[in-house]
Amino acid sequence: MTAPPTLQPKFLPQRDQLGVVAVGFSGGQPRPGTDAAPMALIESGLLDQVRDELGYQVHYDNKVHDYSDVRPASDPVYRNMKRPATVSAVTEALQKQVYEHAKEGRCVLTLGGDHSIAIGSIAGTAKATRERLGREIAVIWVDAHADINTPETSDSGNIHGMPAAFLTGLAREDRKDVFGWITDDMRINLKKLVYIGLRDVDRGEKQILREHGIKAFSMHDVDRYGIGKVVEMALGHIGNDTPIHLSFDVDALDPMWAPSTGTPVRGGLTLREGDFIAECVHETGSLIAMDMVEVNPSLESQGASETIRAGCSIVRCALGDTLL
Numbered sequence: 489m490t491a492p493p494t495l496q497p498k499f500l501p502q503r504d505q506l507g508v509v510a511v512g513f514s515g516g517q518p519r520p521g522t523d524a525a526p527m528a529l530i531e532s533g534l535l536d537q538v539r540d541e542l543g544y545q546v547h548y549d550n551k552v553h554d555y556s557d558v559r560p561a562s563d564p565v566y567r568n569m570k571r572p573a574t575v576s577a578v579t580e581a582l583q584k585q586v587y588e589h590a591k592e593g594r595c596v597l598t599l600g601g602d603h604s605i606a607i608g609s610i611a612g613t614a615k616a617t618r619e620r621l622g623r624e625i626a627v628i629w630v631d632a633h634a635d636i637n638t639p640e641t642s643d644s645g646n647i648h649g650m651p652a653a654f655l656t657g658l659a660r661e662d663r664k665d666v667f668g669w670i671t672d673d674m675r676i677n678l679k680k681l682v683y684i685g686l687r688d689v690d691r692g693e694k695q696i697l698r699e700h701g702i703k704a705f706s707m708h709d710v711d712r713y714g715i716g717k718v719v720e721m722a723l724g725h726i727g728n729d730t731p732i733h734l735s736f737d738v739d740a741l742d743p744m745w746a747p748s749t750g751t752p753v754r755g756g757l758t759l760r761e762g763d764f765i766a767e768c769v770h771e772t773g774s775l776i777a778m779d780m781v782e783v784n785p786s787l788e789s790q791g792a793s794e795t796i797r798a799g800c801s802i803v804r805c806a807l808g809d810t811l812l
Contacts (some may be wrong), residue, residue: 494808495770495771495773495808496773497595497773497774497775497776498729498731498772498773498774499617499621499623499731499774499776500593500594500595500776501593502593504543504544504545505544505545505547505592505593505594505595506538506544506545506546506547506594506595506596506597506807507547507548507586507588507589507590507592507594507595507596507597508535508546508547508548508596508597508598508599509553509582509585509586509589509596509597509598509599509609510526510527510530510548510551510552510553510598510599511526511552511553511578511582511598511599511600511601511605511608512524512525512526512527512552512553512554512601513553513554513555513578513600513601513602513604513605514601514602515571515574515575515578515602515604515647516571516575516602516603516604516605516646516647516648516651517602517604517646517647517648517649517750517751518570518646519750519784520786521750521784521785521786521787522600522601522602522750522781522782522783522784523554523601524784524785524786525599525600525601525781525782525783525784525785525796525799526552526599526600526601527552528783528785528792528796529599529780529783529796529799529800529803530599532796532797532800533800534599534799534800534803534804535548537800537804538803538804538807541804541809542804542807542808542809544807547589547594553581553582553585555577555578555581555582558577558578558580558581559574559577559578560573560574560577560665565645566663566666567639567640567661567666568639568640568642568645569639569642569645569647569650569666570644570645570646570647571647572647572666572667573665573666575604575607575647576665576666576667576669577665578604578605578608579604579605579607579608579611579667580608580669581608582598582605582608582609582612583607583608583609583611583612583615583669583674584612585608585612586598586608586609586611586612586613586616586777587612587613587615587616590612590613590615590616590617590620590776590777591616591619591620593620595775595776595777595778595807596609596612596613596776596777596778597777597778597780597803597807598777598778598779598780599779599780600779600780600781600782601781602648602750602781602782603631603633603635603648603649603651603735603737603779603781603782604647604648604650604651605651605779605781606635606651606652606655606735606779606781607651607654607655607667607670609733609735609777609779610625610627610651610655610674610676610733610735610777610779611655611670611674611675612674613625613731613733613776613777614655614673614674614675614676614733615671615673615674617731617776618673619673621731623730623731624676624677624680624730625676625680625730625731625732625733625776625777626676626677626680626681626682626726626727626730626731626732626733626774627652627655627676627680627681627682627732627733627734627735628682628684628722628726628732628733628734628735628765628769629652629681629682629683629684629735629737630683630684630685630734630735630736630737630740630757630762630765631683631685631686631735631736631737631739631740632685632686632687632688632737632739632740632751632752632753632756633649633686633688633689633737633739633751633753634652634683634686634689634690634693634696634697634704635648635649635650635651635652635653635737636650636652636653636656636658636693636696636697636702637649637650637653637690637692637693637696638650638653638658638659638692638696639659641690641692641693641695641696642690642692643690648782649690652681653696654667654670655670655674655675655676656675656676656677656678656681657672657675658678658696658700678700678701678702679701680726680730681702681703682703682704682705682722682725682726683702683703683704683705683706684705684710684718684719684722684740684765685705685706685707685710685740685756685757686704686705686706686707687706687707687753687755687756688751688753689706703722703725705718705721705722707755707756707757710757710761715757715761715764715765716764719764719765719768723768723769723772728772728774730774731774731775731776732769732772732774732775732776733776733777733778733779734766734769734775734777734778734779734806735778735779735781736762736765736766736778736779736780736781736802736806737749737781737782738780738781738782738783738795738798738799738802739751739752739753739756739782740756740757740762741756741757741758741759741762741798742754742755742756742757742758743756743790744758745757745758745759745762745794745795745798746759746783746791746794746795746798746799747787747790747791747794747795748783748784748785748786748787748788748790748791748792748794748795748796749782749783749784749787749795750782750784751782759798759801759802762798762801762802763801763802763805764805765802766802766803766805766806767805767806767809767810769806770805770806770807770808775806778803778806778807780799780802780803783795783796783799
């Protein structure tokens with residue numbers, strides 16, 4: 489039997505309790521396949537490794553949730569958003585699942601799915617942390633894309649490019665069936681949002697980042713300072729007294745390391761740099777939740793097994809796997 493993790497977390501009552509939610513959802517963007525990612529990650533041995541090698545007690549219901557029972561029959565474009573009611577219903581259901589784990593003081597791992605699911609996972613973490621600790625959370629968003637378009641600034645209308653806008657309140661909607669369920673206790677502070685790895689940012693998003701002074705480290709910063717300094721600055725911006733939700737889009741990695749993703753962008757992080765970010769977040773003792781998103785196993789010819797291995801490696805590092 490492997491010993492439980494030795495790092496004492498700052499914001500969780502026990503260090504070896506992991507809640508897992510698997511989300512088979514690709515409706516936040518047009519390309520099918522990300523719905524198969526959670527099962528691919530699990531079948532590759534991820535949860536067995538976390539349990540047997542890292543010593544976690546894994547709380548998982550053995551289901552990949554597609555939330556077909558809550559999806560609406562009709563879902564027309566609204567405010568330029570494609571499938572708004574579907575993404576809203578799915579992320580609301582996910583929010584409740586993540587919240588149930590987080591309120592018990594478990595670290596929560598959400599396996600997606602496209603990045604629209606972060607609306608649900610982060611909302612659930614934020615709500616539970618406010619209730620349990622009276623604290624707001626910080627979000628480290630590792631991604632090639634900023635995903636902070638409002639419906640009005642988005643060129644594509646794909647909601648996987650909007651989650652950060654809805655989570656911060658930059659985008660709001662009164663309709664309950666279109667993200668009107670997001671309450672203030674589920675939102676995150678713009679000052680506690682930090683990006684790492686950006687290199688494909690829309691014009692409207694650049695303006696949003698500048699206007700609101702959002703801390704963002706692009707690949708230019710990684711090239712200039714090195715990944716060690718960038719992570720140090722990112723964590724310094726958050727401070728050491730804030731619970732962290734790490735939302736990791738596998739397309740933050742260069743396609744050399746993670747080719748099977750819907751929107752690959754050359755010039756990204758190496759796998760080692762991705763692992764390093766996750767290792768450093770773990771070492772803070774502040775990690776309370778993590779998303780792994782945008783793995784697309786259906787793109788087999790582009791190296792699905794490599795991408796799955798990369799996703800598993802980053803998750804393990806965030807949960808305490810070390811080189812020595």
